[in-house]
Amino acid sequence: MQIQPNRRQFLRTAGQGFLAAAAIGNGLCPTWADSKESAGGGLIYHTEVPPNAEPPIEELVKTWITPEKFFYVRSHAASPQIDADQFRLKIEGMVNHPGEISLKELMDKYPSKTVIASMTCAGNRRNEHSAVRAVDGVQWQSQAIGNASWTGIPLSEVLKAVGVQPDAKHVWFEGLDEIKKKGKTIGFGGSIPLSKAMDDTEAMPGALLTHKMNGLPLTPDHGYPLRTVVPGYIGARSVKWLGKIVVSNRTMPNHYVQDAYKLVEENTPTAWAEAGPLYRYPMNCGIARIASRSTDTQELMEVTGYALPPGNGRTLKRVEVSVNGGRSWQVAKFEREPDPYVWSLWKLEIPVRSIRGIVYARAVDSAGEAMPERVDWNMKGYMFNSWYRKAYNLRSL
Structure with missing residues (x-):
């Protein structure tokens, strides 16, 4: 029919x-x-x-x-x-x-x-x-x-x-x-x-x-x-x-x-x-790659990744990266203008301050809300979106 x-x-x-x-x-x-x-x-x-x-x-x-x-x-x-x-x-x-x-x-x-x-x-x-x-x-x-x-x-x-x-x-x-x-x-x-x-x-x-x-x-x-x-x-x-x-x-x-x-x-x-059914996904991000390159004046660490806006129709405002445990943040550059419901790829170059450590990343949406430093454990392991952490050792790159 x-x-x-x-x-x-x-x-x-x-x-x-x-x-x-x-x-x-x-x-x-x-x-x-x-x-x-x-x-x-x-x-x-x-x-x-x-x-x-x-x-x-x-x-x-x-x-x-x-x-x-x-x-x-x-x-x-x-x-x-x-x-x-x-x-x-x-x-x-x-x-x-x-x-x-x-x-x-x-x-x-x-x-x-x-x-x-x-x-x-x-x-x-x-x-x-x-x-x-x-x-x-x-x-x-x-x-x-x-x-x-x-x-x-x-x-x-x-x-x-x-x-x-x-x-x-x-x-x-x-x-x-x-x-x-x-x-x-x-x-x-x-x-x-x-x-x-x-x-x-x-x-x-x-x-x-x-x-x-x-x-x-x-x-x-x-x-x-x-x-x-x-x-x-x-x-x-x-x-x-x-x-x-x-x-x-x-x-x-x-x-x-x-x-x-x-x-x-x-x-x-x-x-x-x-508990009600889950619907909207949370804002999130991930660090894909940490690499190093040298210029005439300094050693740089390049950090790349993705960021997902929240599923409520907001866009991403920025992605921030920290190499000192979140005490200070630097803003990454998007590859293209962010849109609702669409991820963004990003990149940041940071002067090398240490040979090894942890890089943190978090996204911030168009309303100014940021990914949390920590989230709560739950029975199914859903909706994890705390600051993303990635260890690095530049000597092994």
Whole structure:
């Protein structure tokens, strides 16, 4: 059928976690060493089935647009095999015209829009949580992030066509993957507030039904043939292998909305029940490379990295770098003017003051808010965005 038109203080004993965090920032985490690099693929796999992988950070920041080859992969099950010719997207729930639509019909009926937006896993930098107290899950370093060009149909256009009912408040996304969980087989799911789905600007849709990444059809690992992309929200809300959209007056009952992807500090039934789903990602940054070069007059240390603005629509104002533990900061230079929902690559040259030590970096947004020096530990290791630390030894460069 065709569709009609308190956190508790993390690192309170900072000295305990400092050396571990510095080692992680310097690429010395043992879980990283245990991972495998795919043959010619460019990614380092934490798990192969399901595929969970991130690129080496030096490769990640070579280009502003992340090639698919170096874009992180986060999956909870093997990528499903889907015949695009037989594929049908179902739309149900609190709509006036429920039904289903083929990929071709979807693309023929609605004009596609191409936008550039960054995506990041809620667990990015999880191994820095684990350095203080062990956290289950993929032990991401700081490369579960990427910036891509996405082509698809604004979700708002489809919802307007099917006629959303007045009491609707949420939009559910159901994936076609098959995840084994507690003796059952479920699909991955995510939901977003209806207000977010309809919050389009000229530059950026609230959400996009995406069929291309960097100008090419999605690969299986990235959700072929159709996925959602929700700018500003954690990657878990950009559901891959999208098979069904449900409009509802409540959040989705799927495990990955109700039980996972929550910020919980105490493992009690009350804490889990009271915590709401995670939506917007936090401002963050990473140091990719520290190198040295000599001029006629001095030795310089070049520091490069990325910075992600907060998912609330603010832009980045600056990235600051410190080589003295945060007592003073120097401002890095962006490669290009910052935009909302899009990362920035940055660089700074600093006169060498010591042969070895720790470099710190933090981002500041357009409202003047800065990344915190410390964040609180939580049960799932989500949303880690304290000052980034990276150890260096110029004699070894």
